[in-house]
Amino acid sequence: MIILTSIFILFGLSVIAPFVNQKFPKISGWLLGIVPASLFFVFLSKIPAVGRGDAFKEVYPWLSELGIGLSFNLDGLSLFFALLVTGVGALIMIYAGYYMRSYQKTNRFFGYLVFFMAGMLGLVTASDWITLFMFWEFTSISSFMLIGFKHEKTAAREAALQALLITGVGGLALLAGLIMMSLPYHSFSFEAVISDPQPFLQSSLFVPATILILIGAFTKSAIFPFHFWLPGAMQAPSPVSAFLHSATMVKAGIYLLARLHPVMESQELWIYTLSVFGVVTMFVGAWFALAQQDLKKILAYTTVSALGTMVLLIGTSTAYSVTAALVFLLVHAFYKATLFMMAGNIEKITGTRDMNQLGQLNRYMPVATVISLLALLSMSGIPPMIGFIGKELMYEAKLNAPAAGNFILLTGFLANAFTVFVSLRFAYGVFWGEKQGFKKQPHEPDVSLLAGPAVLVFISLLLGIFPNQIAGLLGPAFQAILPGETLIKLKLWHGFNEILLLSFLTVLLGVVMFFCRKAIIRIVSYLNGNYFNLKLSQRFFAGIDVFLNLTKRKTAVVQHGYHRFYLMTIFIAAALLLILTMPAIDFQFDFDLKFNGLAFFAMLAAIMIIAGSIAVVVAQSRLVALIATGFVGIGITIVFVLYSGVDLAITMVMVETLTVVLGAMVVYHLPKYLNYSGVGLRIRDGFVAVFFGFVMGFLALQTSKPTTITKISDYFVENSYAKAFGENIVNVILVDFRALDTLGEIVVLALAAIGIVSLLKLNAQKKSSR
């Protein structure tokens, strides 16, 4: 129960979070942080049990006919991510509570953020592919809401849309891939495919399924060529960048790859794709980070590079590389969340995050400077931060890579040196450098803004010195990715060897680059501007425009806006479809109408209906036509009463009355009733009407015949009182047997109301502006 309960607690919190923020705006961050923090400690207490291999499986029946279960599991890998989500999440809450104060309408922000946390926790603990996919989509949607939070800004809206479309398309690809993968098993549980991958590996769908799953993972984790949504997503407020776009959500793709690795590790397709895309992304991200001026853009591109590195490390598939991937994932989450929070602090305090306009901040915010520097040290991989261990392992893994080791090593070396360069630029440009005239007088950020970064940096430092403290956590996670091998022992000091030399050279190259920074930035900017400008983001929107134009043209044909033609289309199509299905019915032309006691009134009602219909057709004014329609309605109501459909009758009277009243309102505003259509058109319309009427009438007569088909209505009649304790069958169907349908209907009703109201309001606005 622990996993589902945790997820439900977070979903519940996301509902009340807006109210908490409304009621206690000063301390909302701390209050909201309590819940994820408690969950963090609950999960923390499970480390020994998970390490022993205790089962934490939770299976709730969902769609068992399709082999889908709402199931969760807490193995090492899930626990690792769950701790990351709840731990970093709690710190982000504290930070956001203060940070978001300068924003408008922040109540909903906290709702979205907690909702994301719930989705992410579900994603990493799910043990059923469909469950995983559902939570995967939750995170995409909350990411969309959060990126577009400043929705009055066009750039924010565009970035949000871009991120949603890319991750959304990726999500669909993933769903298709997961279904294809699970087809041979008739079950969507992780266990099925992981314990016995052969049926999938040998199925004809192996290649398409793998490609689709990879597209899903790559779009989510911003892997080249889908990486461009991530720098765009920097439009989101800083807590979001720190939480979703560096520490957790973008790691969902990595999580998926890690999760599937035991299935795929023997496949060349898998290994090569991961390696190639990983290397390219690692290098491209680092390269584009070089010349950025915007602090958050720098961090975004280094994140892209880091994500590429993780994909590469998983694809390398050795004990070293997987250990490195896990350590690096943790390291990166810590320093990147810290740096994003610090970038947010800097922007908040100075009003800018453009490096050219920053400098000498060490004088104004010494504590913030120290925290940022430690995080940058971790990012550059310099001891004693845990980032150093991450980088050492990375080099070790690359040296021992089974294929193309030298090439991977060289690009990795360059990417790391670029990162060192970027870190130095960040540190120097922001905290030292030339003094700038600030719009606001800088000062030390509030304690809420520093608490999260301080904790993360402190842990990075502590783990750098005592790295084996996390072996208990990483070991089980490692087992989930690479069963059969063991985690490499983590050490800060490996002795003097080639790895240390490589580390030293990386830093040296970074420092050298830093001293020629002016030239490097100029060259890189020139190259980027003239040769490497992929304009992926612009091209993406151009593609969207082409698509929109296409649909516009299609819509213009299909949705022509003439109500009469819509009706005609519906009637003709319905009649034709009904005729098509008719051969299946055994016709009996037996028009033996029984004239019993009721018939007199039934005849009256029928005459009323027919007379009304004729009156509608020949009416010379709209009002008369309207009243005649009401007449028809009342006639039908009488029929319902006669054949004991009292519920229908009551509803019908109400609806008919309403229609006439509403119609009368509209009629008042319409122009004079003129005869626009000629004789030919009228004959055509008459033909359609009569045709449709005949088909429907015929069908009605046929359905009253006794058939051998068992009707579902018999079930309802039998069970209405026995199982649902209601004598009114119609009502029992509505609120019990088919309650889910009714729920859908009332939701549609509410949506329609909102739609109608907004259309009317829009119209009123247009009128008043005219």
Next chain:
Amino acid sequence: MKTEILKIAAAHLKPFLLILSLVVLYRGHNEPGGGFIAGLLAGMAYVIYAGAFGVGKAKQLRLVKPMFFMGLGIGIALFSGMIGLMNGADSIFTGIWTTLTLGGFSLKLGTPLLFDLGVYLTVAGMLVKVLFTVMEEDV
């Protein structure tokens, strides 16, 4: 349309129609009635009132919060479906019934009734929201 007769009628009809709507809602499970009809009735009570006194006046009535009631209605309907689940049923919207006895008067209550209450609120809210907007436009 602001006649005195309509005004007096509307003012007196409103509570009557509201009570009637609740009766119709409750009896719906065994006899003709139900949330949809009851919701229409309740909504009509306010629409008639608005017709007599004007939408501006009707909007000031205490219970006229259509958006709130629509949301509440859907929320209640959804929640009623979860109750069965919490009580150990295998699927959502499993009915749970209990009989509440107050003195000699017993009341049968169940989650389907709660669900119907959700339908009732949503329908009434929808009707009031849409018709008020249309009527405002009309003036």
